[in-house]
Amino acid sequence: MRSLARPPTKTMKLATTLAKNTAETPMLLMIGGGGHARVLQEVLREAGHELGGYVAPSEAGLALASSEEVGQLERITDEQALALDPESVLLINGLGSTGDLSLRASVFEKFKAAGFNFLQTSAQTAYVSESASLLEGVQVMHKAVVNPTALLYENVIVNTGAIVEHNNVIGAHSHVSIGAVLAGNVTVGERTHIGANATILQGVKIGSNCIIGAGAVVLNDVSDGHVAIGVPAVAKKRG
Structure with a gap:
């Protein structure tokens, strides 16, 4: 499973954001x-x-x-x-x-x-902690929550009503779907889909190129390239 270590910089809010419209606004x-x-x-x-x-x-x-x-x-x-x-x-x-x-x-x-x-886009009804780090192209949708010191890499979606708790690390191009809950200290690799209303318990590590099924409850780590479904979730290699 690829390590997603935090960068050494304290703040990573480097993604482009929009100010008021001007003649120079792209x-x-x-x-x-x-x-x-x-x-x-x-x-x-x-x-x-x-x-x-x-x-x-x-x-x-x-x-x-x-x-x-x-x-x-x-x-x-x-x-x-x-x-x-x-x-x-x-x-x-x-x-x-x-x-x-x-x-x-x-x-x-x-x-x-x-x-x-x-x-980088955050809906007005979303909550994003000031200490969270969101990189370029991250999208935080309505009523989603990104709590303190979470790190979201490029092109991540945190969809409607999802919760990304403290100290989470979400790899590039991953999708935390509608209503999913990631407890504290969860790590998610790149290009991984967390299904609607799935729950990932504290400290669990999800690999890259994984699918976590809708409504799954993940108690244990999931290796790269696996699908995990059910309550509790059972993982198997992607076909």
Whole structure:
């Protein structure tokens, strides 16, 4: 299981955040246009920000609302987005997860390699401790809680009503789904999906590329590449 040691710096709030809109404010571009993207769009609106467009291969499954500023949102492809000046736009990763995080992770990494930045987003009803560390692209949704000294690596989702307790470490591109509860001192690897209403007990270590089933109660460590389901959860190698 990969170690996710804390960086030596005390504060890691390095992700790009938005101040008030100005002429120099980058245009906000959503990657994806489905359900998770729509929720993020409303989180942004509540903070006074509107999308300038979205990135998707087609309009299939579009759930985004029209912009109050520009009307119908313009769609561009990945190739068109990658041709933009990275300093002129700020990206929001609107790709969600139902277990497979590979697409969300690969899109993030592709645009980062091209010099783009991703917005760190916290809903107004979320609670994020001042001593928690959230890296670039982290998304904390409505009524979620991130408690003291938690460390969330790049592109993590803490979804609606989830609780990430003190001293948790959540690896890059992982998803803590709706209503999940991670007790204190839990470690989660990269690209791991914690299912809705799952409970991870204190001090448990979950590896990378794992799936924790909805409603599971995890009492023991779970190795890389395993699925854990049930109460108490039983782990088996992913097929």
